[in-house]
Amino acid sequence: MMTPxxxxxxxxxxxxxxxxxxxxxxxxxxVKHWAAVVNLLFxxxxxxxxxxxxxxxxxxxxxxLLTVLFRGLWRTVKKRWTLWLAVALALVPLxxxxxxxxxxxxxxxxxxxxxxxxxxxxxxxxxxxxIPALSLWEYGFFLLFFPSVSSGPxxxxxxFCADLACTRTREEYVRxxxxxxxxxxxxxxxxxxxxxxxxxxxxxxxPDTWWGLLLYGVGYTLFLFFNFAGYSAMAVGTSHILxxxxxxxxxxxxxxxxxxxxxxxxxxSLSTWLRDFVYTRFTMASxxxxxxxxxxxxxxxxxxxxxxxxxxxxxxxxxxxxxGVYHGLLMCLNDVLDTRWKAFKKMKxxxxxxxxxxxxxxxxxxxxxxxxxxxxx
Amino acid sequence: MEETVxxxxxxxxxxxxxxxxxxxxxxxxxxxxxxxxxxxxVGIEDALGVRIEPTEITREEIxxxxxxxxxxQARM
Amino acid sequence: MKxxxxxxxxxxxxxxxxPFVALGIARGEVPEYxxxxxxxxxxxxxxxxxxxxxxxxxxxxxxxxxxSELRTDYISTHPxxxxxxxxxxxxxxxxxxxxxxxxxxxxxxxxxxxSLRGKKVVLITxxxxxxxxxxxxxxxxxxxxxxxxxRIMQGDLPExxxxxxxxxxxxxxxxxxxxxxxxAPATQAAHTLANLYNKGSQAAMFFLSPYFRLSSVLAETxxxxxxxxxxxxxxxxxxxxxxxxxxxxxxxxxxxxxKRESNNNDFGIENGYYNTYIGSRLPRMxxxxxxxxxxxxxxxxxxxxxxxxxxxxxxxxxxxSVPLHGSWSDYCGFTAEKRAEYYQKVRAVAEEYQVQVAxxxxxxxxxxxxxxxxxLGWVGWLEVNRAICDFVG
Numbered sequence: 001m002m003t004p005x006x007x008x009x010x011x012x013x014x015x016x017x018x019x020x021x022x023x024x025x026x027x028x029x030x031v032k033h034w035a036a037v038v039n040l041l042f043x044x045x046x047x048x049x050x051x052x053x054x055x056x057x058x059x060x061x062x063x064x065l066l067t068v069l070f071r072g073l074w075r076t077v078k079k080r081w082t083l084w085l086a087v088a089l090a091l092v093p094l095x096x097x098x099x100x101x102x103x104x105x106x107x108x109x110x111x112x113x114x115x116x117x118x119x120x121x122x123x124x125x126x127x128x129x130x131i132p133a134l135s136l137w138e139y140g141f142f143l144l145f146f147p148s149v150s151s152g153p154x155x156x157x158x159x160f161c162a163d164l165a166c167t168r169t170r171e172e173y174v175r176x177x178x179x180x181x182x183x184x185x186x187x188x189x190x191x192x193x194x195x196x197x198x199x200x201x202x203x204x205x206x207p208d209t210w211w212g213l214l215l216y217g218v219g220y221t222l223f224l225f226f227n228f229a230g231y232s233a234m235a236v237g238t239s240h241i242l243x244x245x246x247x248x249x250x251x252x253x254x255x256x257x258x259x260x261x262x263x264x265x266x267x268x269s270l271s272t273w274l275r276d277f278v279y280t281r282f283t284m285a286s287x288x289x290x291x292x293x294x295x296x297x298x299x300x301x302x303x304x305x306x307x308x309x310x311x312x313x314x315x316x317x318x319x320x321x322x323x324g325v326y327h328g329l330l331m332c333l334n335d336v337l338d339t340r341w342k343a344f345k346k347m348k349x350x351x352x353x354x355x356x357x358x359x360x361x362x363x364x365x366x367x368x369x370x371x372x373x374x375x376x377x
Numbered sequence: 378m379e380e381t382v383x384x385x386x387x388x389x390x391x392x393x394x395x396x397x398x399x400x401x402x403x404x405x406x407x408x409x410x411x412x413x414x415x416x417x418x419v420g421i422e423d424a425l426g427v428r429i430e431p432t433e434i435t436r437e438e439i440x441x442x443x444x445x446x447x448x449x450q451a452r453m
Numbered sequence: 454m455k456x457x458x459x460x461x462x463x464x465x466x467x468x469x470x471x472p473f474v475a476l477g478i479a480r481g482e483v484p485e486y487x488x489x490x491x492x493x494x495x496x497x498x499x500x501x502x503x504x505x506x507x508x509x510x511x512x513x514x515x516x517x518x519x520x521s522e523l524r525t526d527y528i529s530t531h532p533x534x535x536x537x538x539x540x541x542x543x544x545x546x547x548x549x550x551x552x553x554x555x556x557x558x559x560x561x562x563x564x565x566x567x568s569l570r571g572k573k574v575v576l577i578t579x580x581x582x583x584x585x586x587x588x589x590x591x592x593x594x595x596x597x598x599x600x601x602x603x604r605i606m607q608g609d610l611p612e613x614x615x616x617x618x619x620x621x622x623x624x625x626x627x628x629x630x631x632x633x634x635x636x637a638p639a640t641q642a643a644h645t646l647a648n649l650y651n652k653g654s655q656a657a658m659f660f661l662s663p664y665f666r667l668s669s670v671l672a673e674t675x676x677x678x679x680x681x682x683x684x685x686x687x688x689x690x691x692x693x694x695x696x697x698x699x700x701x702x703x704x705x706x707x708x709x710x711x712k713r714e715s716n717n718n719d720f721g722i723e724n725g726y727y728n729t730y731i732g733s734r735l736p737r738m739x740x741x742x743x744x745x746x747x748x749x750x751x752x753x754x755x756x757x758x759x760x761x762x763x764x765x766x767x768x769x770x771x772x773x774s775v776p777l778h779g780s781w782s783d784y785c786g787f788t789a790e791k792r793a794e795y796y797q798k799v800r801a802v803a804e805e806y807q808v809q810v811a812x813x814x815x816x817x818x819x820x821x822x823x824x825x826x827x828x829l830g831w832v833g834w835l836e837v838n839r840a841i842c843d844f845v846g
Binding site: 124125128129130156260275276277279280281283284287288295296299335338339345348349 | 391407411415416422430431432433
Binding site: 007012 | 667
């Protein structure tokens with residue numbers, strides 16, 4: 001049993017495993033074969049108990065079979081309902097695990113939320129005809145890529161496979177390696193130093209009063225950032241050294257000037273996934289089929305639906321649902337301001353207003369994190 | 378065709394077509410957001426019958442009016 | 454570009470070297486040992502190495518390994534009272550707490566084998582440890598020391614004993630994981646090493662040896678820091694006050710005290726203990742132990758390991774065999790035959806290793822030998838103290 005990016009042992013083995021990858025890359029040779037070996041090794045280390053390995057095996061087999069069948073059939077029966085059916089079936093393992101958490105059945109699988117979203121992306125884009133070719137080994141590698149297996153980022157298959165297909169020149173790899181090493185170090189600093197410090201010296205020390213709770217909201221937001229952004233950076237850094245340029249998951253989120261901006265900077269791979277596969281698709285359908293009189297109604301419902309999905313994705317729990325609704329409403333409000341109040345856009349570009357907007361956004365985000373933490377309900 | 382695309386784009390942004398420069402940065406200047414892209418894609422489909430799926434194109438591929446037109450043209 | 458990589462490499466080397474530097478600093482700053490540590494109850498005495506090492510280096514320190522009976526310092530004859538100010542001419546060092554069974558002591562002694570080589574130590578055993586499963590996984594984890602395990606595996610103990618340590622460690626840590634669904638805190642290096650050793654994976658052990666070294670250094674550093682903290686909180690050495698001990702009179706005094714402190718029940722149990730744990734529940738406790746048995750237990754093997762370790766380092770133990778409470782056991786239904794069977798078994802293990810036994814199992818019915826249902830009491834401690842004095846000579 002080994003937790004990814006935690007403990008001396010993981011990093012020791014990781015460094016040993018990354019050195020040959022870096023040497024191959026620096027010689028201008030393909031890294032992917034070694035990356036596949038390393039991936040297999042780490043999957044076995046992370047899912048080392050027979051139970052975990054079995055759960056992973058069943059999950060991977062299920063999603064692979066579903067994807068192969070769907071891709072085989074879609075040309076002959078290209079009907080919308082086949083996609084809905086495939087998506088529903090792809091969600092079955094995730095639903096089972098989440099329900100299990102609720103009812104105490106005792107089934108679990110590390111990273112299933114992330115892996116399921118990757119599987120769904122392949123199904124939906126296959127239906128759209130965007131993925132003409134996808135070999136079994138590419139699919140498996142993408143679905144079970146160990147650096148991002150447990151907590152993302154949620155990469156996209158076409159981007160991932162393009163990285164597998166290309167062999168980088170020495171110079172290209174050097175750039176990748178440099179960024180990778182930098183991310184590994186910053187990630188470790190964020191995750192093991194800053195987030196631990198905030199946890200020990202702020203979160204654990206706060207009194208049980210109303211102002212203690214407010215400070216908790218702020219502290220918890222910063223803690224989550226350093227913890228999760230640190231983790232993501234280590235995952236991205238590791239991927240880069242293995243020759244897979246997984247996209248960054250955070251981009252200075254506390255510089256966001258409104259909530260839309262915040263979601264473009266925070267847990268980016270999740271928010272863009274939801275944008276592309278929930279919000280855009282729902283709103284597009286509502287526009288095409290003219291479900292509502294005002295075209296904005298569809299968009300607002302889309303925001304609520306998307307953010308609700310985001311909340312539930314974290315777990316079947318009231319505080320996550322509330323967190324989703326809260327952000328859905330804020331996104332609608334944000335959109336109303338954008339379209340109805342011309343001065344708002346100007347303020348966002350005005351250097352004098354920006355600090356105030358950033359502070360306001362931070363406060364709104366912190367309230368959301370307080371909901372997310374489950375401290376309120 | 379170009380004119381139609383520009384009109385659809387202008388409508389999605391909420392401005393007039395003659396105000397749009399061909400090399401305007403649509404996302405950096407915050408003229409287009411997620412909803413804007415959707416209006417644009419649905420508008421193009423309605424006007425020209427060219428269906429573009431949401432993840433078929435990246436934001437980079439339609440980041441200026443000129444790129445957008447090229448993108449639509451390639452699919453006509 | 455090259456510059457960035459160079460900086461990265463330097464940072465990596467510094468990060469890896471940091472624990473070693475920290476160890477140097479921590480080691481360098483450990484204050485001088487203080488005798489009163491021997492009376493203290495800090496957990497570092499059980500899980501660490503440095504304090505044991507420093508204590509063993511003092512000629513007049515007698516290391517006494519025990520479990521929950523060490524806690525009864527409210528009894529007038531408890532060693533920390535009886536041997537205060539080095540009465541008897543030596544300083545006792547009491548190591549252990551409730552849940553410290555044979556395997557825990559085996560770890561501590563094996564990890565400090567070289568410091569203890571040729572010394573005399575006292576081992577007190579509790580009959581209650583000999584339940585069929587031996588030590589429970591959570592009790593084991595609560596007292597397990599990665600530092601000690603790594604020292605043992607990297608030390609010069611015979612391979613067959615290392616194998617026993619590795620087997621027990623793997624088994625108990627795995628049981629812990631199954632039971633609690635998570636790894637016991639601070640055990641990853643030990644658990645990994647134990648697994649690999651048991652599997653005989655030489656290659657994997659070779660690849661991971663820098664990791665095990667680094668884990669050792671980190672654990673040693675933490676121990677040095679903890680030991681310094683304990684020493685800073687401990688009173689300075691006092692001049693010894695050694696007088697001749699009149700054992701006859703001491704026994705009379707112990708009985709007098711005992712009568713005063715255990716006058717609310719018929720079992721000779723200390724009043725506070727009786728009120729807290731028995732009192733009105735007495736009728737319900739009748740016959741409760743009729744199914745209990747100490748006849749088969751992993752603990753016997755753990756005790757063998759403990760004796761093996763002593764033999765390997767030429768350590769002379771005095772094994773104190775504590776009796777059960779006669780009249781209380783009768784009341785609870787743990788019969789005299791079953792008790793006798795346990796006494797005989799434990800004695801046989803000691804004989805196997807020619808260990809000197811301070812056998813008090815005939816004192817089951819001696820009034821005030823125990824102070825409650827299981828722990829040494831006013832008279833019992835006094836007799837143990839006497840045996841220790843004779844043993845130390």
